[in-house]
Structure formats: C-alpha cells, structure tokens
C-alpha cells in the first residue's frame with residue numbers, strides 16, 4: 001500500500017465518521033422537533049437542544065471540503081491529523097481522530113521548522129479534491145532522523161496555492177498558514193494588535209483567520225461576535241466566503257460608510273471636506289452643538305391656563321447642569337431636565353394660587369379684581385384649584401397639589417411646546433442637518449475651533465443627502481444624544497406581561513399547566529416563573545446573530561477587525577472604539593498604501609487618541625501575492641514614497657517581467673502586444689470584446705493587453721484613473737467600477753482596487769493616477785495587485801518612477 005493509499009484510507013475513515021455524526025445529528029434533530037415534552041421546561045430545553053444540533057449540523061457541512069489537510073508525526077511516535085474541525089470516535093473511547101487547526105496541539109503544523117521543530121519529525125500536507133486525496137507532500141523537520149526513513153513527496157503546497165488562478169473570491173489559507181502569520185492569528189485577545197505589512201503579505205487573510213481562531217478559543221469573543229470592517233462593498237464580497245468556509249458565522253462584515261444602521265450615504269465629497277469631517281475637532285463641534293440645544297434661553301415665560309409664569313435663566317441653567325450629571329446623553333438628560341422644570345413650574349402655579357387665596361382672604365380689592373380677571377379667563381380651573389387647596393391652605397396642602405398640577409402642565413400642549421423648545425428631543429439626523437444648514441448654530445458650535453473657510457466647507461442645504469464622511473458624525477451624534485428608553489422600557493414591560501399571559505394560555509390549552517389555587521403556575525414536576533414564561537415566549541427573534549448585531553448601532557462586539565485601517569479618519573476610529581470599548585481589535589494595513597483624504601501615515605497618529613487601549617505591533621514581511629518581478633517594478637514607486645521603506649520579500653518569482661506599453665496618437669502600432677509569456681497555445685491574438693468604435697488609442701491598447709491576458713486564462717483587473725474607468729469599461733465591454741469580481745475582466749479605480757488581486761493587472765495612464773492627491777500611493781496599490789503579470793499602458797512619456805520598466809513590443 002502506498003503512502004497516498006494509506007492516507008486515503010484514513011481520510012475515508014474521517015468522512016465515514018462525519019457521515020455517521022451527520023446522520024446522528026439529523027436523527028436527534030428530528031427527534032427533538034417531534035418531542036412534545038412533559039413540561040414547559042422540557043419545551044425550553046428542547047429548543048436549546050435544537051439550536052445546538054443545528055449549529056453542529058452546519059459545522060459538519062462546512063467541514064466537508066478539505067476536512068483533513070495535514071498530519072504531524074511526532075518524535076514520540078504519535079501521529080496527529082489536522083483539519084477544519086475536531087473529530088472524535090464514538091463513545092465511550094472517544095478516540096481523537098482529527099485535531100481542529102485552532103487547537104493548541106495543531107500549532108506545530110504551522111510553526112515547526114527544522115531549527116525549532118516542536119517535537120515534529122515530519123509535517124505532511126494533504127491535497128484533497130472532494131473526498132479524494134490527490135497528493136501528499138512531506139517536510140522533514142528532524143534532521144537527526146535518518147533521511148531514508150521518511151519519504152518526501154510533492155511540490156510545496158504553498159507554492160501550489162499561490163500559483164493557482166484567482167477566482168474573484170478569497171479562499172481560506174488554513175492549509176498553508178505560515179509561521180509569522182500563525183503567530184498573529186493566535187496572539188492574545190487583549191488590546192489593539194496593529195499588523196503592518198506590505199502588499200500581499202496576507203494581512204487580510206491573517207486577520208480573518210484570527211477572527212476564526214478567537215471565535216473558537218475565546219468565549220468572550222464567541223458571545224459577542226466579531227465585527228470585520230473592510231474598505232469597500234466589493235472587498236466584502238471578495239472576502240465574504242472565508243469565515244463561513246472556516247465554519248464561523250458569528251461575524252458582521254461592513255464598511256466604514258455602512259457602520260450606522262439605516263444610513264446609506266450617496267456619495268463622497270471633496271477631499272478637503274472629508275478631511276475636515278474626519279478630524280477629531282468635529283467631536284468637539286458636535287458636543288457643543290448639542291450643548292447649545294440644551295436650555296440655551298436666559299429667562300422664559302410660560303403661559304399656563306391664561307397665567308404667565310416666569311422661569312429665570314439661572315433656574316434653567318442649574319436644572320440643565322443637574323440633568324447632564326453623570327454624562328447622561330442629551331435625550332436621556334432631557335427627561336431629568338423636564339421633570340425638574342415641570343416641578344418648578346408646578347410650584348409656581350400652586351404658589352400663585354396660594355397667594356391668590358391669601359389675598360382674597362385679606363379682602364384686597366385689587367386682588368379681588370385679579371380673581372375676577374382670572375375667573376373670567378378660566379373659571380373652571382381657578383375654582384377647581386381653590387376647591388382643592390381649600391380654606392386651610394398651608395405648605396403641606398400646596399405640596400400635595402404639585403403632582404396633580406405637574407400632570408396638568410405636561411398635558412397642556414402650549415407648555416409641552418415650550419418645554420420641547422427648551423430641551424428638544426433630537427435625532428442625529430436633525431442635529432447634523434440643523435448644524436450644517438444653520439449658520440448661527442454652526443458659528444456658535446465651532447467658535448475658536450474652525451475658521452470661516454472651514455465653516456464654509458461644512459455648510460449645506462437642509463435637504464442634502466448624507467455623504468460618506470457624515471457617517472461617523474452621525475454615529476458621534478447618536479452617542480451624544482442617546483435614546484430615552486423609558487417609554488420603550490415601559491412598553492417592553494407591558495409586552496413581557498402580555499407574553500407571560502399568552503404563554504400561560506398556550507400551556508394551559510396543551511394541558512401542560514395546572515393552575516393552583518393561589519394562581520401560581522405548576523406543571524408536571526416543573527415550576528415556571530412568569531419571567532421564564534415571558535422570556536421563553538419572547539424568544540421569537542429568529543434573526544441570525546449577524547442580522548441582530550448589524551441592525552443594532554450600539555452592539556458591543558467581542559473583537560473588531562479593521563482592514564485597510566490606514567484609511568480611517570479619527571472620527572471613524574472613535575465610532576469603532578465605541579463598538580468595542582474594551583479595545584480588543586486587530587488592525588491591519590499598510591501605511592504605504594494610504595491613499596484616501598483621511599488616511600494616516602503612521603499608526604501612532606491613528607491610535608494616539610485612544611491611549612487607554614493597549615497597543616501591540618506586529619509585522620508581516622513576505623508577500624505571497626506579488627511575484628518578485630512585479631515587486632521590483634513597483635519598488636521605485638515605493639522608494640519615492642518613502643526612501644527608507646523596506647521592500648517586502650517575495651515568496652516566489654514567475655519569470656514574467658512587467659512591461660510598459662507606450663501608446664502614440666495612432667495607438668499601438670500592431671495588433672500584437674507582448675506583455676509577458678503568452679498562453680501555451682495562444683498566438684497573442686486579441687481575444688476580447690473590443691468595441692471597434694473605441695474612442696481612442698489608449699482604450700484600444702488596453703483592450704489589446706487585456707485580450708492577451710484573457711487568452712492565457714488570466715482573470716484580469718484594469719486599474720485606471722477614476723475619470724477613465726467608465727470609458728475603459730465601455731471599450732472593453734466590461735462593467736465599470738465596483739462590480740462582480742468573478743467577471744473575467746474588471747475595470748477599477750485605485751481606491752476600488754484596494755485589497756483585491758487579479759492574475760493579470762493592466763495599469764492604465766499612470767501619469768493621471770499620479771496626479772491625484774496621493775498619486776504615488778495609488779500607483780503603488782495599483783501595481784501590486786497582480787499574482788502573475790503586470791502591464792502599464794501609458795500615453796506620452798512614462799512617469800519617472802516607471803521609466804525603468806522595459807518597453808513591451810507594440
């Protein structure tokens with residue numbers, strides 16, 4: 001029997017066990033669903049069991065592909081197979097059959113080297129197709145073991161994975177995770193872990209595997225889930241399969257611009273506006289804007305039942321001060337402010353009535369005239385109050401009156417309107433709209449913080465739709481304003497009681513509940529409290545974890561992962577730390593790829609305001625995407641950005657030297673474009689749906705290069721200056737901008753290309769890319785997207801940073 005056959009036998013055994021478990025789970029699930037249950041508690045337990053079994057069934061399904069991918073032979077003779085999930089044999093032995101890749105025992109699979117072999121003699125990679133073992137490949141790690149005793153087979157699993165054609169969907173790298181990556185994946189959960197690394201060093205892949213690891217290893221993370229923040233929706237589409245393929249679903253994927261549920265920004269603004277809105281100064285402006293809406297008046301006069309009552313400014317200010325105590329947000333503090341003001345008013349009203357009565361008793365003529373006047377205005381109210389206070393008015397009697405008058409005050413629309421004016425209920429939307437559209441509000445909120453030009457940048461009409469940079473401001477505003485949940489809580493309590501009543505009826509009608517004399521619920525052997533009944537019934541929220549978490553702005557996650565983190569503004573960082581106040585985050589990015597208006601050039605700057613968070617740094621140094629030849633071509637761009645930047649090391653070299661294709665007025669001189677090795681059977685002919693009426697020589701040249709890449713079977717990305725994306729896409733018959741990456745050819749701006757990769761990349765008109773605000777960074781991003789070939793197509797002279805590239809024959 002060959003080694004391959006032996007492994008096949010073992011893998012067959014694993015799949016047989018999976019099938020057995022699946023059947024078992026399915027049977028138990030069916031049984032659980034059929035169960036009627038003797039008691040209401042049984043019902044509760046049954047439901048929990050159904051949830052558990054469903055989760056297990058899903059995990060077993062996810063493990064189907066690539067169930068087992070590794071094996072460790074230890075010096076003590078032990079053999080461990082490593083895979084996507086842990087498996088044990090049947091009870092009572094429960095022999096370990098397969099080790100979950102995240103278990104501590106599997107770690108040597110990723111980190112053992114001949115120099116530090118962690119007790120491993122041999123590491124074996126298994127490449128499977130469905131349930132069939134296609135290939136095995138061994139590494140000998142204990143050099144003291146006689147070389148003849150183990151057989152090394154196959155090419156490096158890593159190289160095979162890296163050389164594969166891309167599919168437009170990121171795959172997990174659980175089978176070939178490298179040691180420096182594994183260290184990051186398994187790093188402790190506390191504090192912020194910043195991972196800096198050049199293009200293609202696996203930052204995204206590692207961050208996602210870290211999410212899977214933490215969900216497996218850290219109960220606190222599993223309870224609250226993980227938030228993954230990526231740069232664009234296209235990027236999220238690109239990575240969305242990775243965590244499910246690792247069996248993890250407790251994850252919410254989002255972009256900074258979709259962080260606030262219900263807010264869908266329609267566009268970006270000028271860089272200067274985005275920069276200003278992203279600056280931390282806006283937190284202060286917003287805080288002041290909220291303060292300005294709280295009892296801003298000096299004195300007020302409130303009319304109630306025809307009489308005027310005066311509230312001096314100092315009374316209002318003192319009440320406002322007390323309401324704001326303990327950092328209560330505006331809409332919560334409002335309740336306290338209102339209560340105090342209403343009491344003050346009620347005392348005024350009662351006091352006025354009391355004085356009136358005294359005056360009446362003293363028989364002062366002019367005061368009688370006042371009573372007459374009052375009666376004339378509102379006879380019922382005055383007589384009612386006189387009645388209530390009676391003849392023996394004193395402080396006590398007046399105090400009894402106060403709650404009654406408070407209720408009357410609150411029910412009076414004019415008083416309610418005055419109170420609302422003094423301290424309005426505000427939504428984030430209203431606060432920001434009023435601020436940006438009202439010159440006075442903005443000037444007051446930003447005095448000493450912003451100058452006139454900056455204020456002008458923020459001005460907009462009341463009805464303008466939200467833009468990307470408004471999102472963290474709306475989040476900040478939501479935090480400052482808070483939600484007064486007292487009414488909702490009261491509603492919830494009513495609903496809870498209603499649920500308990502309903503659950504009781506259901507149980508009674510199913511003969512599961514016997515009512516005892518005192519009204520307590522007694523079921524066969526089990527007592528169920530009202531609370532439990534209500535909870536049991538209320539748990540009808542069948543949304544998935546991700547749906548619930550994503551819908552709740554204030555959801556606190558167990559861990560937050562931020563990709564392309566160098567792009568985030570200070571205001572976005574504040575919004576993210578709110579989603580994980582404990583500051584448990586993995587922040588990955590590359591400061592040399594920083595290109596947006598709010599991007600930072602150092603992690604210290606980005607995280608400085610969050611000094612309470614413990615920050616650790618890690619670095620990834622080897623690029624697994626970018627071949628050496630491509631990195632060499634991009635190196636002058638990196639050096640122009642930062643002469644001291646270390647060039648990422650490359651895991652492989654392809655022999656395909658990137659070329660530039662100059663385009664004259666007439667376009668490429670011939671139909672043939674030599675941009676690297678042609679497909680084996682390719683003759684270099686253009687095989688792309690080129691629009692013959694393509695408007696100019698550049699689109700024609702790009703189309704020619706793309707055609708050649710497609711002929712090689714390469715999934716191709718064209719990265720072009722933003723202003724040319726539509727034109728080039730039209731010429732190529734492709735869809736422009738963020739689109740389905742599974743298409744053969746995609747045309748993107750450098751910003752849209754962030755984090756993505758393609759077999760072949762065509763960079764169009766680099767001089768225009770360089771003309772953007774952070775053009776060098778954009779060009780560096782664009783040039784480092786290919787896994788295989790890079791071609792730069794340009795009109796005119798090449799930019800200096802690309803002049804070194806050899807010219808492709810045209």
Ligand SMILES: Nc1ncnc2c1ncn2[C@@H]1O[C@H](COP(=O)(O)OP(=O)(O)OP(=O)(O)O)[C@@H](O)[C@H]1O
Pocket residue numbers: 158161162171172173176177178181197198199200201202203204205206590593624625754755756757784
């Ligand atoms: N250990 C590995 N085994 C196999 N493939 C890997 C490994 N590490 C990274 N890769 C692959 O390298 C490519 C680049 O990875 P990834 O996108 O995570 O890099 P990145 O550092 O986020 O890049 P960028 O900064 O350009 O966004 C991906 O195709 C990824 O699957």
